[in-house]
Amino acid sequence: MDAIILQILNGLDKGSAYALIALGLTLIFGTLGVVNFAHGALFMIGAFVAVTISRLLTFSHVVLDETKTDFLGNPLKVEVPYIYDIFGEAAGNTIIDWSVPISILFAIPIMILIGVIMERGLIRHFYKRPHADQILVTFGLAIVLQEIIKYFYGANPIPTPAPEAFKGSFDFGAMLGMEGAGIIYPYWRLVYFAFSAIIIGAVFAFLQFTTFGMVVRAGMADRETVGLLGINIDKRFTIMFGLAAAVAGLAGVMYTPINSPNYHMGMDFLVLSFVVVVVGGMGSLSGAVLAGFLLGILESFASMTVVLETLPGINQIIIYLVAIIVLLTRPRGLMGKAGVMEE
Amino acid sequence: MLGLNKKDFGLLTIVIILTVFAPFILNPFPEGSALAQFNAGYPDLMQRLVIFGIFAIGFNILFGLTGYLSFGHAAFLGAGSYAGIWMIKLLTLNIIPAIVASVIVAGLFSLLVGWISLRRSGIYFSILTLAFAQMSYSLAYSVLTPITGGETGLQPKVADPRIFDAPLAEGVTPRANFFGMFMNDSYELSVAGWVFTFNVGYYIAAIFLVIAFYISIRIFRSPFGLMLRAVKSNQQRLNYTGVQSKPYTLAAFVISGMYAGLAGGLLVAMDTQAGAERMFWTASGEVVLMTILGGSGTLIGPVLGAGFIKYFENIVSKINEGILQAWFSFMPEFLQEFFVAIFYPFIGKGWHLTLGLIFMLVVIFLPGGLMEGGQKISNLFKKKSKTDSGSGSAAPEAAE
Numbered sequence: 001m002d003a004i005i006l007q008i009l010n011g012l013d014k015g016s017a018y019a020l021i022a023l024g025l026t027l028i029f030g031t032l033g034v035v036n037f038a039h040g041a042l043f044m045i046g047a048f049v050a051v052t053i054s055r056l057l058t059f060s061h062v063v064l065d066e067t068k069t070d071f072l073g074n075p076l077k078v079e080v081p082y083i084y085d086i087f088g089e090a091a092g093n094t095i096i097d098w099s100v101p102i103s104i105l106f107a108i109p110i111m112i113l114i115g116v117i118m119e120r121g122l123i124r125h126f127y128k129r130p131h132a133d134q135i136l137v138t139f140g141l142a143i144v145l146q147e148i149i150k151y152f153y154g155a156n157p158i159p160t161p162a163p164e165a166f167k168g169s170f171d172f173g174a175m176l177g178m179e180g181a182g183i184i185y186p187y188w189r190l191v192y193f194a195f196s197a198i199i200i201g202a203v204f205a206f207l208q209f210t211t212f213g214m215v216v217r218a219g220m221a222d223r224e225t226v227g228l229l230g231i232n233i234d235k236r237f238t239i240m241f242g243l244a245a246a247v248a249g250l251a252g253v254m255y256t257p258i259n260s261p262n263y264h265m266g267m268d269f270l271v272l273s274f275v276v277v278v279v280g281g282m283g284s285l286s287g288a289v290l291a292g293f294l295l296g297i298l299e300s301f302a303s304m305t306v307v308l309e310t311l312p313g314i315n316q317i318i319i320y321l322v323a324i325i326v327l328l329t330r331p332r333g334l335m336g337k338a339g340v341m342e343e
Numbered sequence: 344m345l346g347l348n349k350k351d352f353g354l355l356t357i358v359i360i361l362t363v364f365a366p367f368i369l370n371p372f373p374e375g376s377a378l379a380q381f382n383a384g385y386p387d388l389m390q391r392l393v394i395f396g397i398f399a400i401g402f403n404i405l406f407g408l409t410g411y412l413s414f415g416h417a418a419f420l421g422a423g424s425y426a427g428i429w430m431i432k433l434l435t436l437n438i439i440p441a442i443v444a445s446v447i448v449a450g451l452f453s454l455l456v457g458w459i460s461l462r463r464s465g466i467y468f469s470i471l472t473l474a475f476a477q478m479s480y481s482l483a484y485s486v487l488t489p490i491t492g493g494e495t496g497l498q499p500k501v502a503d504p505r506i507f508d509a510p511l512a513e514g515v516t517p518r519a520n521f522f523g524m525f526m527n528d529s530y531e532l533s534v535a536g537w538v539f540t541f542n543v544g545y546y547i548a549a550i551f552l553v554i555a556f557y558i559s560i561r562i563f564r565s566p567f568g569l570m571l572r573a574v575k576s577n578q579q580r581l582n583y584t585g586v587q588s589k590p591y592t593l594a595a596f597v598i599s600g601m602y603a604g605l606a607g608g609l610l611v612a613m614d615t616q617a618g619a620e621r622m623f624w625t626a627s628g629e630v631v632l633m634t635i636l637g638g639s640g641t642l643i644g645p646v647l648g649a650g651f652i653k654y655f656e657n658i659v660s661k662i663n664e665g666i667l668q669a670w671f672s673f674m675p676e677f678l679q680e681f682f683v684a685i686f687y688p689f690i691g692k693g694w695h696l697t698l699g700l701i702f703m704l705v706v707i708f709l710p711g712g713l714m715e716g717g718q719k720i721s722n723l724f725k726k727k728s729k730t731d732s733g734s735g736s737a738a739p740e741a742a743e
Contacts, residue, residue, distance in 0.1 A: 143699030
């Protein structure tokens with residue numbers, strides 16, 4: 001029992017990332033009908049927004065510390081982040097410590113901006129082109145974005161720690177009344193899961209309970225009619241693209257403490273997220289979220305030692321295997337709608 | 344001739360001439376001159392040019408004709424490589440069994456993958472092929488290590504059985520050969536500063552390229568090829584007229600898988616090693632790039648695309664900051680620094696950035712690839728000469 005709970009928990013953080021990326025992909029596909037291969041790059045850019053913010057916060061100048069001396073008797077040079085000068089040392093330290101959550105505030109406008117620029121600048125011109133062209137141009141864009149990041153940040157992973165308060169692990173079993181059952185779980189992963197649950201809930205609520213969301217849903221169902229009613233649906237879809245970019249970016253920001261970001265993390269996630277979208281069913285938002293968590297948890301079950309002993313290597317291929325089985329038995333994915341992507 | 348019409352025969356002749364004289368064409372600059380870095384006439388690169396040309400021709404038979412975008416074609420190249428290297432390890436260092444085995448194994452593998460993947464079309468098909476390729480890649484790295492060598496890959500060793508060969512003397516490295524001609528043997532011809540290298544492996548690969556190209560012309564012109572085009576233009580209508588399209592698409596898939604296997608076998612024949620990284624999905628993406636860049640659905644486009652990408656990959660990644668400095672040294676210093684700073688991200692390790700940009704530009708402005716670009720330019724000239732002379736045939740050339 002405890003092993004099962006632990007594996008479910010382990011699957012949640014990856015599943016959350018899959019679900020968030022897949023949600024954005026489905027949003028873009030459902031609204032604009034574009035297959036966006038650059039979505040993984042948006043996830044990666046989000047992660048690097050966090051890296052940049054934490055670098056900016058620790059941006060320092062050198063001062064001479066008269067109270068300490070080095071071994072030659074000269075005053076010691078100390079690097080002091082500018083943030084100390086503004087907020088004082090104690091508050092400055094807290095801010096630096098909380099750089100990843102703070103990045104969220106910056107990531108939202110940055111990612112929306114990037115998303116809108118991408119949509120207006122490039123993807124808009126590809127609505128009428130075949131899906132293959134959309135895949136190819138966004139694939140090229142993903143390569144370009146990835147290489148730009150590589151040029152500025154190097155090829156090595158950049159560790160970006162979580163705030164001190166969320167470092168380490170805790171006994172999750174204690175919360176379920178199973179003291180000492182060995183369900184030790186890192187704090188940050190739970191934070192990540194909670195965060196993505198909130199984001200997913202917010203996106204659904206936005207679509208379900210606001211007028212804007214209602215119009216967007218109407219546009220997803222029948223774009224032409226909504227346009228004929230005098231609503232500028234293109235503009236709203238552009239905003240939805242920005243929103244999807246922000247969702248992917250936030251997923252990236254919060255993922256940095258779990259896995260140090262590197263320039264190809266987006267591509268690694270993208271391939272799997274596409275599989276997730278297809279398993280969930282193209283065009284179905286809840287399907288994407290469901291499949292994301294489902295595949296994340298399945299993956300973590302497949303990495304159990306017991307499973308690996310009977311089926312070696314299964315953890316590497318389980319997602320693809322499930323995708324093949326689902327696509328062959330349920331052609332539209334788990335919750336796909338009829339008439340989507342069926343040319 | 345050879346069952347081809349005049350135009351196709353001309354195309355085949357061009358390919359033959361290009362491949363035969365490639366050592367001259369790719370080495371236009373004398374040795375030691377400032378432009379010698381643009382030479383591509385060395386064996387390793389020339390071999391890769393033709394091998395990836397074969398790969399792209401095969402991919403084009405599937406994607407160009409039927410419109411099915413496979414994102415997992417590298418798996419067949421990888422499977423072919425493994426089959427080839429095992430023939431070299433077990434049977435003989437002669438490359439013929441290796442190449443035959445690689446084509447057969449890749450064909451069988453693609454039959455399996457295609458039979459399953461072709462139940463779906465569109466993006467679902469792409470994802471299915473991608474899933475199969477990624478599975479093969481992961482398995483080759485983990486569980487199948489006894490067969491694939493895992494991360495180290497496979498190389499022929501002196502101690503390998505090689506039942507058809509006489510045992511090698513101690514200390515002799517096993518080299519692949521074709522009835523005694525070693526793949527890495529070259530004949531160098533020096534003419535007044537130019538050095539031309541004629542490599543055995545290159546010419547063997549080139550023969551395969553010509554054969555592969557000939558077969559692809561025949562497929563393009565056959566009723567079978569016409570059927571495949573029908574699948575691309577309107578599969579639904581084809582189904583309504585009572586034609587079962589699956590056998591045709593599956594045949595195209597297997598043929599292109601065998602081409603990939605042939606490319607894999609040739610890669611093994613040239614450098615006698617195989618590794619899982621050849622199956623990674625970026626490798627599948629690369630062949631898509633080659634085909635699109637050259638012009639999918641055209642006969643010669645994919646070969647040009649493959650040549651273009653492999654050539655520039657080699658040349659651009661060799662350029663370093665010093666060479667850039669030298670190029671712009673005629674300018675005033677601040678301009679020189681400016682241009683070097685601008686171009687620096689695109690060269691050397693930045694090759695992928697250049698590739699991504701070129702690729703985006705091609706997809707945006709020239710969906711038909713380089714072939715379409717060439718056609719547009721030639722049409723431009725034709726129009727000009729027409730207005731100049733006031734006569735001349737107005738019929739535009741059929742797309743090829």
